[in-house]
Amino acid sequence: MRKLKITALLVAASLAVSSYAQSREHPNLIMTKTGVDQLRSNLGQVPLFDATVELVKAQVDAEIASGIHTPIPKDFSGGYTHQRHKLNFQVAQKAGNLYQITQDEKYATYIKDMLFQYEAMYKDLPIHPQERSYARGKLFWQCLNDSNWLLYMSQAYDAIYNTLTVKEREKLENNLFRPFADYISIENPQFYNRVHNHSTWGNAAVGMIALVMDDAELLQRALHGIEDDGLELGLKDNDGGFIKVAGQKSGFLANLEEPFSPDGYFTEGPYYQRYAMYPYLIFGLAMHNVKPEMKVFEHKDNVLLKAVDALLNLSDADGEFFPLNDGQKGMSYYSPELVTAVDIAYHYGKQDPKLLGIVERQNLVLLNESGLTSAIGVRDGKAKPFVKKSINFSDGADGKQGGVGILRYGNEDLTLVFKYAAQGLSHGHYDKLSYSLYSKGNEVLQDYGLSRFVNIQQKGGGNYLKENKTWAKQTIAHNTLTQNQTSHFKGSYETGSKFASDLHFYDDSNQSVQVVSATENNAYPGTEMHRTLAMIKHKNFEKPFVLDLMKVKSETKNQYDFPFYFMGQMIKKNFESTSPKKLKPLGKKNGYQHLYVESKGKPLNDTTQFSWLGDGTFYTLTTATDSADEIMLTRIGAKDPDFNLRREAAIMIRRNDTKDTVFASVIEPHGAYSFVSELSQNSNSNIEELKVIHNNDAYTAVSIKDLKGGSSVFILANKNASTSKSHQLKIDGKTYKWTGAYYFLEG
């Protein structure tokens, strides 16, 4: 059945070939003829642009000197043949830029020679020998990387198009580009015809070569996908992600529609958004240049340009992206994809001077018109700092699949990232209502991120490690509630994909009391979770703190585990615990098998405290405990014979045999320690007591007594978050009246 369809498409494709014609000027993708004229006339006058040209020249010239290498494909990511072919397309794209800018023939010759080497090779190239992928490529182990190749090489081809004879072009197109595009599309619909970052790359790659070749059929395929792909419903990829979902469209426009929320949040999370932004923006730009009438940049209320802003906001003070879902830590807005994204967003957006603040930090620009404009902006002193504020992003194509709330205080002195989003496709984690906390660029409470060493071949070929599934995706790996030692949705991707958490409210209108609150009723059927996070700057406290309320209501009695993955060295605790003589794993599955229990104990009083020193600041977790609670200090690393996991620690509250409860906690940064002055300042918590003073369906309230004599109260309206609704509540004989979703009495 599927075979037949493909054959039909192939016929259609070869018919399209005959419509081939040289009807456009070149370059026309990310560079244009008039754009190139501008670049040339500005050479020597725009320091950042000139510096980038020199840097790229040095790289490309070194590669030209080393010769052209197109080895027979063999390795996984990180291996020689993989790295070599990757370098080839990156260098060829840059050589194309240089050819247009400098008009130096050597760059054109280099590209031409490389393309013909590929042309000679591709004809007879079998499918890549590594068999792990659900969609194996030819040059690389997966179609994804082949698509990278085509997207970059299209730009190189475009740059030297006019230097080639018609015959040469026909040879390249018939033997290399068209079969290449067909292979990653109609021969691999399971890769090409999805809503997924993989498909975005595939669609954009096919679209790019379609624009160079002026091939309407390929462009149609890029924009709208393969109409009848013959795929079965319910098919899954390597990561367990769905390939075919009923009623779902495909192609670039569908990929633009689906994964982005109206706010520009990308459902897979910032790490993958960063990766996907390149094909989105590059093909978006090419469409803007070649088919402006299609208004790709303006699609869905400018979602592509909004997404750049969203992505920048999804980073810490060092520009590193929050590792939500599968995210490798350390990836930042200094990556080449973001250089591309920021320059394009600046030039084609509203020329926001804050974007130039990022350009200045990146200290590199794209070698096209947008890069030039950005570099001119910097030269002319237009840059302003990209100040990040609190912000709430909706998730889902319609913006109704939960979201991510980011609370910030000061100049990113404290940043909280609260995830109440949708599953996030195949890269999602089972971490409903979890959060991470940053102080400037330092993690205070971490999100573990992925378990993978991207491109490091020795670590599972640079691919996802099995611990990504056994540990990183599991609920217990996150700062949220695990019930009965099972992950949310029992770790089922199918189930998780059906639901998203619900925002109760988000309110950053008062910088001193910023609140985000959301509920999750599907992760554990019969159990309702409601988490509220407030970032509070209290007059009696040196620094802002986070109040963390997790209200749980269940039809049954359960065991609740509630960890905090703190980053630093333990300084002090006020509970009794003992370290076992031998370290044993905490459990057998769902991530528990990877945790050692280094210490185990009981609260000594109702206000349990635990302090640590992380990156020059002291932090204290204060949490209201029951005498029956268990407190554990755990460390990652059990059942990890290959040392794939980082040996990091957590403190975990375990509450047994409980239906309804509230985990009420404060994370309080305080003081400082310098290893140079050796001065230890304010190393103790300022909290004397934290207490849940009221909890029913309608309201949850806590009191915080501090050591300066203050007594504060925070009350949450659990059911009605309307800002205009009036409330009245009597607690311990005292009546509180307020309007809105919450009440805070700074005592």
Place this chain on the structure above:
Amino acid sequence: MRKLKITALLVAASLAVSSYAQSREHPNLIMTKTGVDQLRSNLGQVPLFDATVELVKAQVDAEIASGIHTPIPKDFSGGYTHQRHKLNFQVAQKAGNLYQITQDEKYATYIKDMLFQYEAMYKDLPIHPQERSYARGKLFWQCLNDSNWLLYMSQAYDAIYNTLTVKEREKLENNLFRPFADYISIENPQFYNRVHNHSTWGNAAVGMIALVMDDAELLQRALHGIEDDGLELGLKDNDGGFIKVAGQKSGFLANLEEPFSPDGYFTEGPYYQRYAMYPYLIFGLAMHNVKPEMKVFEHKDNVLLKAVDALLNLSDADGEFFPLNDGQKGMSYYSPELVTAVDIAYHYGKQDPKLLGIVERQNLVLLNESGLTSAIGVRDGKAKPFVKKSINFSDGADGKQGGVGILRYGNEDLTLVFKYAAQGLSHGHYDKLSYSLYSKGNEVLQDYGLSRFVNIQQKGGGNYLKENKTWAKQTIAHNTLTQNQTSHFKGSYETGSKFASDLHFYDDSNQSVQVVSATENNAYPGTEMHRTLAMIKHKNFEKPFVLDLMKVKSETKNQYDFPFYFMGQMIKKNFESTSPKKLKPLGKKNGYQHLYVESKGKPLNDTTQFSWLGDGTFYTLTTATDSADEIMLTRIGAKDPDFNLRREAAIMIRRNDTKDTVFASVIEPHGAYSFVSELSQNSNSNIEELKVIHNNDAYTAVSIKDLKGGSSVFILANKNASTSKSHQLKIDGKTYKWTGAYYFLEG
């Protein structure tokens, strides 16, 4: 007996009071009248000096605004009363500088008021309530901190001396300064009359106040100690250090003589050298100003100024001191003590422009003539980078107690710190022939340093933790050989203090093959250890590597443990090992009780390899193994219920039942990984085989086969290190001839 002596001294001291006279001009310690005139006339013209004045003004003004607080002493380091009194003397000293520079009376008044508050308090002040110290202070828990107070306060007093009436001075001197000086000296000879950094502080403090008060008897006591202190031989302090050693002199001059080697290396190590430099240089400077005829700076061939240079050389590329012996990591040449040291060394030394390179980085200067000269030098563009090269320091007053050899390649791209020194007084570790390795400012193989959280009260009052003795000092905590699970000298300080290792040779004449080699025959009686470290830049290798040969010869069969405390995440290993289901400590004592065994196995071939990723660079340990060797991956953290230790890892080779052997290893940095570009370059070792091809009393030789087809040979002459001696050796039918201590064939 002791009581009697003290009484006699007290009589002498009170006699000295009558010789009190105002015979000198003030200030005369670290500031002088002519110096102050210069400072004033240059105000507004020397940016770095002006900026420092402004910074200090802001600090002092804030303190003046907060009032003067002299609480009744109560706390350990890190506690309020400790911190407060510490801040007082620091601020008073600065206020003194400001008074002289700005002539603003408010600074003089502040100091005067504070001094009289102390005068009123001190008379009736009992000994500090905390009982832990072998020499309890009055304001602080130990005389050491009281000495800090007096040394700083003397400067403050000197600065406002001329603003006080004779009566006021008499009151302060009779009720505060003289009893204070007596208390830390004649009433605590066990603190004052030693060769130790504690005594240096005591001596300098007494000397400083002697110079202000022009008191010859106190000055005599400062310079030469207490003649008959009544102390018993063999007394020890809290750290287990000797207080009284037969025949040892005392006082400042003895402290200047004894702990410094002729090269300026301080036997306790750089962390304590940094701490001690302040009293050495401040009192040295005061003596230079008041008693230039005594030539303190010139003493022992300018050892004080040499010591500043030595200390700067004992730092990594970030300026952080190597944590030899008890050293807290993170302490660096950005500390206030080093600002003082570098400015004084520049001004009173040879005005070395490289020192200005450090001044520029410090971006702060001392508020006196040397600070002004340094700031003027920076302003006038005289600064040059402080380029650190390979260097060998002798240890011991006579330079014959072993030493520390530092090999560096490039611009601190690779730095090796080899310790073959003396015990290092009470802060010494049992770590003969151990080494640590750095790449720029990053640790590749670490020295654990001390186990203490200096000034963090929650951690044992900020004092040394018991784990300093049970872990940090033990041999197994270091990158060296442990025999039969016991530490060097059986961990006996008395025994260790009798011996030092012996340098075989040090040769950095060839940047591509730098070698340091030393022997240790006393750590384990009957066993000879001979370690040779070569930093080699080989044509077939991308980066320099370290060849590490530890030759062991013993009269008996032993178990040898040989760890490498690598910093980073394991990437690959070529031996078979399994992780136990439960983690158990490796042993019961001598540090072994703190190690978990995370994985245990056997070599699969004679060349065992282990790679890790640390700070963006790959590293591989290649080591020649026997099939009977055990290989363990260990982690610190067992028997540590208070989480005082850092959970860091090691790979350890265990060789059982062996008399003579060679541990031959290569530590090879290679490639790079970026979390932004995600490019993994050269992630595999270039070594195919490492083999010991010859080993007898006369020669030890290894061969290194690399993956580029090279085969290299390194031969060490074990007995004769003469550079002129000719050698000839036949190995596997091939004859090698060379002259000098070693031979390297780059094949």
